[in-house]
Amino acid sequence: MSEVKEKGKLAKSASYELIGKTTAEKNEALAAIAEQLLLDQEEILAENKKDLLSGKEKGFSDSVLDRIMLNEKRIADMSGAIGQLIQLNDPIGEIIETIHKENGLLIESKRVPLGVIGMIYEARPNVTIDAATLALKTGNAVILRGSSSAYHSNKVLVSSIHRALEKTTIVKDAVQLLDDTSRETAKELFHLNEYLDVLIPRGGKNLIDTVVRESTVPVLETGAGNCHIYIDESAQPEMAVRIAINGKTQRPSVCNAIESILIHEEWLKENGVQLLESLHAKGVKIIGDETICKLLPDIQLADEDDWYTEYLALTLSVKVVGNVKEAIDHINQYGTKHSEAIITENKQNAEAFLTYVDAAAVYHNASTRFTDGFEFGFGAEIGISTQKLHARGPMGLKALTSSKYTIHGEGQIRG
Amino acid sequence: MSEVKEKGKLAKSASYELIGKTTAEKNEALAAIAEQLLLDQEEILAENKKDLLSGKEKGFSDSVLDRIMLNEKRIADMSGAIGQLIQLNDPIGEIIETIHKENGLLIESKRVPLGVIGMIYEARPNVTIDAATLALKTGNAVILRGSSSAYHSNKVLVSSIHRALEKTTIVKDAVQLLDDTSRETAKELFHLNEYLDVLIPRGGKNLIDTVVRESTVPVLETGAGNCHIYIDESAQPEMAVRIAINGKTQRPSVCNAIESILIHEEWLKENGVQLLESLHAKGVKIIGDETICKLLPDIQLADEDDWYTEYLALTLSVKVVGNVKEAIDHINQYGTKHSEAIITENKQNAEAFLTYVDAAAVYHNASTRFTDGFEFGFGAEIGISTQKLHARGPMGLKALTSSKYTIHGEGQIRG
Numbered sequence: 001m002s003e004v005k006e007k008g009k010l011a012k013s014a015s016y017e018l019i020g021k022t023t024a025e026k027n028e029a030l031a032a033i034a035e036q037l038l039l040d041q042e043e044i045l046a047e048n049k050k051d052l053l054s055g056k057e058k059g060f061s062d063s064v065l066d067r068i069m070l071n072e073k074r075i076a077d078m079s080g081a082i083g084q085l086i087q088l089n090d091p092i093g094e095i096i097e098t099i100h101k102e103n104g105l106l107i108e109s110k111r112v113p114l115g116v117i118g119m120i121y122e123a124r125p126n127v128t129i130d131a132a133t134l135a136l137k138t139g140n141a142v143i144l145r146g147s148s149s150a151y152h153s154n155k156v157l158v159s160s161i162h163r164a165l166e167k168t169t170i171v172k173d174a175v176q177l178l179d180d181t182s183r184e185t186a187k188e189l190f191h192l193n194e195y196l197d198v199l200i201p202r203g204g205k206n207l208i209d210t211v212v213r214e215s216t217v218p219v220l221e222t223g224a225g226n227c228h229i230y231i232d233e234s235a236q237p238e239m240a241v242r243i244a245i246n247g248k249t250q251r252p253s254v255c256n257a258i259e260s261i262l263i264h265e266e267w268l269k270e271n272g273v274q275l276l277e278s279l280h281a282k283g284v285k286i287i288g289d290e291t292i293c294k295l296l297p298d299i300q301l302a303d304e305d306d307w308y309t310e311y312l313a314l315t316l317s318v319k320v321v322g323n324v325k326e327a328i329d330h331i332n333q334y335g336t337k338h339s340e341a342i343i344t345e346n347k348q349n350a351e352a353f354l355t356y357v358d359a360a361a362v363y364h365n366a367s368t369r370f371t372d373g374f375e376f377g378f379g380a381e382i383g384i385s386t387q388k389l390h391a392r393g394p395m396g397l398k399a400l401t402s403s404k405y406t407i408h409g410e411g412q413i414r415g
Numbered sequence: 416m417s418e419v420k421e422k423g424k425l426a427k428s429a430s431y432e433l434i435g436k437t438t439a440e441k442n443e444a445l446a447a448i449a450e451q452l453l454l455d456q457e458e459i460l461a462e463n464k465k466d467l468l469s470g471k472e473k474g475f476s477d478s479v480l481d482r483i484m485l486n487e488k489r490i491a492d493m494s495g496a497i498g499q500l501i502q503l504n505d506p507i508g509e510i511i512e513t514i515h516k517e518n519g520l521l522i523e524s525k526r527v528p529l530g531v532i533g534m535i536y537e538a539r540p541n542v543t544i545d546a547a548t549l550a551l552k553t554g555n556a557v558i559l560r561g562s563s564s565a566y567h568s569n570k571v572l573v574s575s576i577h578r579a580l581e582k583t584t585i586v587k588d589a590v591q592l593l594d595d596t597s598r599e600t601a602k603e604l605f606h607l608n609e610y611l612d613v614l615i616p617r618g619g620k621n622l623i624d625t626v627v628r629e630s631t632v633p634v635l636e637t638g639a640g641n642c643h644i645y646i647d648e649s650a651q652p653e654m655a656v657r658i659a660i661n662g663k664t665q666r667p668s669v670c671n672a673i674e675s676i677l678i679h680e681e682w683l684k685e686n687g688v689q690l691l692e693s694l695h696a697k698g699v700k701i702i703g704d705e706t707i708c709k710l711l712p713d714i715q716l717a718d719e720d721d722w723y724t725e726y727l728a729l730t731l732s733v734k735v736v737g738n739v740k741e742a743i744d745h746i747n748q749y750g751t752k753h754s755e756a757i758i759t760e761n762k763q764n765a766e767a768f769l770t771y772v773d774a775a776a777v778y779h780n781a782s783t784r785f786t787d788g789f790e791f792g793f794g795a796e797i798g799i800s801t802q803k804l805h806a807r808g809p810m811g812l813k814a815l816t817s818s819k820y821t822i823h824g825e826g827q828i829r830g
Contacts, residue, residue, distance in 0.1 A: 016747060020770055099792055105781060107791060114803050115773065197803050216628050218804045239826040246828035332431060354821045355435055358530065366520060366824025375829070376522060376820075377514055388529050388612050388817035389633045390805040402803035405791075406769045409781025411654040413661035414790070 004188040007143055007176040008195030011116045014173040015141035019113060021170060023090040029170040030133055034082035036164035037129070040156070041075050047156035048125070055149055067123040068150050078129045085137055088379045091398050092139045106408040111401045113139035115197035118189050120145045120211060122203035125153035131202075132161055132175045134380060138400040141174040143196065145189055148181040155179070190215040197402075202383060205310075220390065220399065222383030225255030225338035226310045227368045230327040230353065232344030233264040237271040239365060240343045241278050246367045247341070249282045253312050255384060256339045256371040260307065260317040262327045265291075268320055279316065288318040307334040324349040328356045335359060337386045339368035360386055360393035419603040422558055422591040423610030426531045429588040430556035434528060436585060438505040444585040445548055449497035451579035452544070455571070456490050462571035463540065470564055482538040483565050493544045500552055503794045506812050507554045521823040526816045528554035530612035533604050535560045535626060537618035540568035546617075547576055547590045549795060553815040556589040558611070560604055563596040570594070605630040612817075617798060635805065635814065637798030640670030640753035641725045642783045645742040645768065647759030648679040652686045654780065655758045656693050661782045662756070664697045668727050670799060671754050671786040675722065675732040677742045680706075683735055694731065703733040722749040739764040743771045750774060752801045754783035775801055775808035 001009075037044070048070040055065050091111050099107040117140050119131040128144055135142035146154040158177040165172040178185050189199060193216055200220045201211040212219055229247055231240045247258035263272060268291070276286055276296050286292070287302045306317045307330070321327045324342070331340050341363035342353040350364040361371045371394060373381025378396030385391045391399040416424075452459070463485040470480050506526050514522040532555050534546040543559055550557035561569040573592040580587040593600050604614060608631055615635045616626040627634055644662055646655045662673035678687060683706070691701055691711050701707065702717045721732045722745070736742045739757070746755050756778035757768040765779040776786045786809060788796025793811030800806045806814040 016771060016773070019773075101790075101792065105785065109808075213631050218802060220804070236826070242826065242828055250829055356431060358431070358434075359819070361820040361822060363822045363824065366822055366827045367829050369829035370520065370822065370827070371820075375516075377516065387633060389635070392818050393524075393820045403807050404774070405776040405786075405808045407776060407778045407781055407785065409779065411651070411657065412781045412785070413657055414665055414782050414784035 002188060003178060003180050004143075004185050004192060005195075007178065008116070008192050010173040011141040011143050011176045012195045014171045015113065015115045017171050018136075018139045018141060018174055021139060023092075025169050026090065026136055026139065027086045029136055029165055029168040030082050030086050032164035032168050033129075033133060033161050034079045034086075036160045037075055037079045037082075037157075040160045040163070041072065044070060044075060044153070044156050044160065045072075047152040050152040051125075051150050060149065064123060064149070068125065068153065070125060070153060074126065078126055081130070082133050085133055085380060088137070088397060090137065091401050096403055103412050104410060105412055108406050108408075109403050110406060111398075112404045114400055114402050116141045116143065116195055117400065118143045118145070118192065118196045118199040118217065120186055120189060120199065120201045120203075120207065122147050122207060123149050125150045125157060127202055128154045128157045128177070129161075131200075132158070134382060134397065134400060136170065136174060137380075138397050140400055141176070143176045143178065143189070145178045145185060146181065151181060187214070190217060193217050200382065220382070220395070221385060221387045222395075223255075223338065223386030224310050224336045225257070225384075225386075226260065226308065226334065226336040227256060227258045227339045227341075228260045228262055228327075228331050228335060229258050229341045229343060229368070230262040230321070230324070230331070231264060231267055231275075232324060232327075232342055232346060232349050233266045234345040234349075235264075235267055235343040236345065237267075237274065240267075240271070241275050243341065243343055243365075243367050244275060245278060245282055247369060248279065248284055248316050249314065250367075250369055252314050254369075255310075256368050257312070258316070258341075258368055259310050260319065260334075262319050262321050262330060264324075264327075265320050265322055276318070283314050285315045286318055287315065289320060291320045292318045310336070324352055328353060332356075332358050338384065339363065339371040341366065341368050360384065417603060418593060418595050419558075419600050419607060420610070422593065423531070423607050425588040426556040426558050426591045427610045429586045430528065430530045432586050433551075433554045433556060433589055436554060438507075440584050441505065441551055441554065442501045444551055444580055444583040445497050445501050447579035447583050448544075448548060448576050449494045449501075451575045452490055452494045452497075452572075455575045455578070456487065459485060459490060459568070459571050459575065460487075462567040465567040466540075466565050475564065479538060479564070483540065483568065485540060485568060489541065493541055496545070497548050500548055500795060503552070503812060505552065506816050511818055518827050519825060520827055523821050523823075524818050525821060526813075527819045529815055529817050531556045531558065531610055532815065533558045533560070533607065533611045533614040533632065535601055535604065535614065535616045535618075535622065537562050537622065538564050540565045540572060542617055543569045543572045543592070544576075546615075547573070549797060549812065549815060551585065551589060552795075553812050555815055556591070558591045558593065558604070560593045560600060561596065566596060602629070605632060608632050615797065635797070635810070636800060636802045637810075638670075638753065638801030639725050639751045640672070640799075640801075641675065641723065641749060641751040642671060642673045642754045642756075643675045643677055643742075643746050643750060644673050644756045644758060644783070645677040645736070645739070645746070646679060646682050646690075647739060647742075647757055647761060647764050648681045649760040649764075650679075650682055650758040651760065652682075652689065655682075655686070656690050658756065658758055658780075658782050659690060660693060660697055661784060663694065663699055663731050664729065665782075665784055667729050669784075670725075671783050672727070673731070673756075673783055674725050675734065675749075677734050677736050677745060679739075679742075680735050680737055691733070698729050700730045701733055702730065704735060706735045707733045725751070739767055743768060747771075747773050753799065754778065754786040756781065756783050775799065
């Protein structure tokens with residue numbers, strides 16, 4: 001039996017045990033892991049150093065090395081995040097719906113774990129802890145398939161988890177790490193329908209696209225964000241500029257940052273130059289349509305591809321539109337259904353935008369940067385879903401659950 | 416542009432219009448379709464006759480021809496079912512969750528349409544009407560890809576729908592039927608991620624398996640039902656026999672019928688022969704393990720494959736187990752996560768069964784035949800989901816919806 005199948009089988013078996021664990025038992029296991037990470041700090045840093053050395057030898061960039069790197073603070077942060085997770089409500093067991101039928105049947109819909117979660121991710125070793133603890137909190141077993149660049153770090157972190165679980169009532173088989181980080185193990189996970197209930201890719205667009213395209217196991221997709229702000233005719237200039245700068249520059253590398261601004265032609269006449277100059281002053285490179293290019297020097301003319309591009313950098317495309325309808329149509333054509341905002345004082349236009357723009361989160365007079373599980377108050381975030389089935393937008397603990405109907409009778413049969 | 420792409424584009428465009436339609440507008444469209452089907456009855460029957468004749472020439476079995484066949488009563492039933500659909504609550508627009516943030520942001524999660532639903536189905540032309548009207552009720556556009564064996568029937572039914580919609584505010588492009596029913600169009604639908612938000616296969620196991628395996632568009636899977644009854648030591652004999660007979664014989668060809676009975680060894684000693692004789696008397700063929708085979712003549716010995724088999728006929732596998740744990744393990748290994756029942760007077764065993772059996776619907780002292788959208792009181796049924804994401808068990812109108820966060824601010828930016 002292959003490693004993937006063997007560990008899949010063990011995880012499945014553990015998942016059945018997890019179903020019956022109480023919130024207290026699961027929280028005790030989480031507390032044990034939080035403690036163990038601090039106890040094992042030296043060992044973790046030593047193993048992490050192996051990954052860093054090997055990464056340097058392979059010529060990884062500083063930013064990649066930074067993603068792999070653990071230090072005392074990062075270990076303390078991981079441990080602290082588990083402390084916060086313990087405080088969150090356990091969604092498992094919640095009664096979602098109760099139906100009393102005339103024939104006396106009592107039908108209840110209850111929240112239950114998904115079962116076994118497969119997680120495929122890239123460099124960051126903190127995802128190992130994050131994924132394992134979110135899974136355990138929601139009563140799920142997990143199979144982790146990290147990157148070879150964090151091999152030693154992931155291995156020592158999962159050893160810590162296993163050491164911690166051995167002190168608790170949660171079976172350590174609930175957390176499985178694949179030693180083999182080749183492409184073949186990823187492919188095997190894509191088709192491990194027998195043991196996996198869901199597969200979650202965490203990483204870049206290529207990884208996610210591959211998983212969505214190839215996996216027969218259902219996928220929770222956390223997608224790209226080609227997010228827009230539309231500045232309507234009646235937008236308050238100061239507010240529009242503030243939100244534009246926040247959306248583009250506060251953290252340009254994340255999915256809820258904006259990549260494009262659409263501007264109403266009338267607003268542009270009065271305020272366009274000031275907006276563009278404010279963005280320039282913050283180091284933002286502007287790529288504009290023909291009208292925008294005429295406003296300031298050094299603006300590059302946008303081509304069709306630019307409207308599709310998620311720059312994830314201090315680059316921004318800017319386009320002029322005639323009305324809110326044009327803005328909505330543009331966003332529905334070029335957007336990635338993530339986060340979209342309208343800045344306007346016109347309630348009717350705001351309502352049209354919020355209704356007709358097809359995205360996980362639509363904003364009126366606020367920055368798209370708020371699309372985040374912590375900002376929404378979920379206390380945890382698995383990722384931000386841009387798909388429409390199961391979960392849409394920031395995914396908290398509930399996204400790692402399913403439901404089940406339990407029906408209580410006294411011998412009823414169907415007539 | 417291919418037919419699939421062209422119709423996909425039209426449906427997508429229609430789906431954006433549908434988002435803004437009121438419940439009254441959607442119900443008027445449904446009423447118009449219900450009326451039009453009756454007005455067009457002669458034409459529908461004439462076109463249906465072409466499919467029946469061509470089916471006879473091709474040597475289709477009587478049961479397949481019966482599935483294709485329409486008559487006055489069936490058309491009246493389709494029209495009547497639309498009348499019932501009109502009465503159901505419109506789930507669209509429902510506020511699922513409201514979050515007030517300290518920074519003044521008002522975050523609402525609202526129920527919205529999925530967008531465009533692709534439906535791939537087999538012979539029955541009534542699915543054409545069913546799928547189109549369920550989609551319209553929930554504000555979705557739909558692309559229908561029926562079978563060549565019902566080509567003329569599907570075509571005339573969609574013409575009726577279009578004639579009806581032309582009298583209403585709902586654009587007729589919302590309902591698209593593919594003329595080309597070749598394998599190639601199905602394959603194109605599997606990868607039409609640009610225009611399709613979900614793909615729903617309705618039909619046999621082969622069709623569903625193919626769609627799940629090949630589609631990159633998210634799939635709503637309606638799966639097979641290898642359903643069990645476990646008769647525990649303390650089960651009331653009369654109740655157990657009644658539920659077993661109902662589960663197997665009331666309608667053997669459906670997914671919530673039972674395929675297997677597990678019997679506690681102690682219950683078997685007192686009541687086994689009576690149960691088996693009662694089943695025999697109803698024409699049920701028994702396939703049993705070694706213990707069962709010794710109880711009555713003419714019982715075939717089960718092999719490993721039998722425990723996996725969904726007979727969908729008056730055939731039943733029967734196995735003896737030592738306790739509820741063995742029953743649960745057997746079901747989790749061989750079942751299809753559909754509907755499972757325990758018959759017992761022991762509350763602890765009932766609780767263990769309901770908790771640890773991994774299925775969409777788990778019953779205590781009732782027949783598995785109740786797993787049905789109408790029996791559960793949903794008033795409509797898209798199918799019965801055996802997957803764990805998005806929807807599990809009988810799917811009513813809500814399964815055809817997604818959610819969307821709308822956020823109202825006064826200029827908030829992220830710090």
